[in-house]
Structure formats: structure tokens, C-alpha cells
Amino acid sequence: MKNNVKLARLQMNLTQQQLAEKTGITRQTISLIEKGKYNPSLKLCLDICYVVNKSLNELFWIDKEDY
Amino acid sequence: MKNNVKLARLQMNLTQQQLAEKTGITRQTISLIEKGKYNPSLKLCLDICYVVNKSLNELFWIDKEDY
DNA sequence: AAATAGTGTAACATATATTTTACACTATTC
DNA sequence: GAATAGTGTAAAATATATGTTACACTATTT
Numbered sequence: 001m002k003n004n005v006k007l008a009r010l011q012m013n014l015t016q017q018q019l020a021e022k023t024g025i026t027r028q029t030i031s032l033i034e035k036g037k038y039n040p041s042l043k044l045c046l047d048i049c050y051v052v053n054k055s056l057n058e059l060f061w062i063d064k065e066d067y
Numbered sequence: 068m069k070n071n072v073k074l075a076r077l078q079m080n081l082t083q084q085q086l087a088e089k090t091g092i093t094r095q096t097i098s099l100i101e102k103g104k105y106n107p108s109l110k111l112c113l114d115i116c117y118v119v120n121k122s123l124n125e126l127f128w129i130d131k132e133d134y
Numbered sequence: 135a136a137a138t139a140g141t142g143t144a145a146c147a148t149a150t151a152t153t154t155t156a157c158a159c160t161a162t163t164c
Numbered sequence: 165g166a167a168t169a170g171t172g173t174a175a176a177a178t179a180t181a182t183g184t185t186a187c188a189c190t191a192t193t194t
Contacts, residue, residue: 001109015170026153031172041151041181042068042127043106050131056123060109064117082140093183098142108151108181 003060006034008052023047070127073101075119090114 009019016034020027025044032038033048045060052059076086083101087094092111099105100115112127119126 017170027171028154028173029152032152035172037173038151039108039110041106041108042112044152045109046129046134050134056128061123062113067113067117084140094141095143095184096182099182102142104143105181111182 001033001036001039002062002066003033003036004054005030005048005052005059008048008054008059009034012052014052019048019051022051068100068103068106069129069133070100070103071121072097072115072119072126075115075121075126076101079119081119086115086118089118 009016012019014022016027016030019025020030023030023044025047029038029040029044030048033040033044045056049056049059076083079086081089083094083097086092087097090097090111092114096105096107096111097115100107100111112123116123116126
């Protein structure tokens with residue numbers, strides 16, 4: 001479950017801890033999402049999108065071929 | 068959890084049952100997603116996107132204000 | 135009026151996401 | 165070299181998504 005969360009977070013100059021607080025998600029969960037080890041819920045995806053000012057496509061889209 | 072799955076499905080002339088078969092998701096789950104009663108996983112969202120040829124943004128984006 | 139297609143939904147079981155708590159590891163700083 | 169910040173991750177508990185089975189309802193068709 002590859003994504004661009006880490007890149008977007010760094011662009012916002014946020015630590016995992018800070019992103020966790022702003023999203024209401026656990027730091028551990030964010031770490032796992034960034035490492036691609038999770039299949040997050042749409043709600044979590046949107047929560048992250050809002051904080052880092054990116055769209056679902058920008059953060060979570062995966063081309064069919066790479067899926 | 069509002070979305071545009073039903074619209075996209077009808078545009079493809081698919082019944083819930085047919086979409087279920089093509090995505091490998093249960094018809095019941097698709098029904099609940101369409102009714103906005105679920106918080107689907109990213110994987111399910113992508114599975115649906117691929118079948119109806121729409122992006123995550125097109126099917127599942129929700130503006131922060133409407134969230 | 136029975137039969138069928140399409141959909142909504144409820145109950146229960148199961149899988150899995152998410153949290154909680156905790157520890158390890160690598161820099162960096164004092 | 166202790167202290168701290170940032171991150172990865174493991175185990176257990178909990179919440180919730182998803183599947184399974186089943187039934188109800190409407191509309192359409194025969």
C-alpha cells in the first residue's frame with residue numbers, strides 16, 4: 001500500500017508526532033501507513049489529506065498496474 | 068461518508084451485483100458504501116475506482132467543510 | 135398472481151485496522 | 165556519556181470493516 005504521506009508530511013515540516021496530533025491518529029499508525037504496511041480507512045486518508053493540504057489522488061492513488 | 072460510487076456505477080451500466088463480482092467485494096458491502104454507511108478501506112476504494120474508471124478524488128473526495 | 139431482478143438491511147462470524155503500552159535504535163545535543 | 169527527539173516495531177486489547185446468510189421490499193415481467 002504505497003503512498004506519498006511521508007513526502008507530504010516533510011514538505012509541511014511536521015514530525016510524525018505532530019501529524020499524529022493534528023490528525024487525531026496515533027503516531028504508530030502513521031508510521032505504519034508511511035511504511036506502506038497498512039490498508040488505512042478512507043476516513044484516515046482524508047484526515048491526513050486535510051492536514052497536509054493534499055488530495056486523495058496526490059497521497060494515495062496507485063495505478064492499476066502497480067497495484 | 069458520502070461518495071459518488073452509485074453515480075459512477077450507473078454510468079457504467081452495472082448493477083450492484085455486477086460491480087460486486089468485478090471488484091471482488093460483496094454486494095452488501097457495496098450497498099452500504101453507496102448509502103454512505105461505511106468507512107471503507109483504501110483497498111476497497113481503489114478496487115472500485117479501477118472497475119468504474121474513476122479516480123479516488125472523483126469517487127471519494129469530501130471537502131473539509133462537508134466532512 | 136407467481137417469478138424474477140435490483141436493492142436495503144439485520145444478525146452473526148471473522149478478519150483486520152487502530153489504539154495502547156512499551157521498548158529499541160539512531161542521531162544530536164548538553 | 166547522559167538526555168532528548170524522531171522513528172520503527174512488537175504484543176495485546178479494542179473497534180470496526182467485511183463477509184456470510186438470510187429476509188424484506190419494490191418494480192417489472194410472464
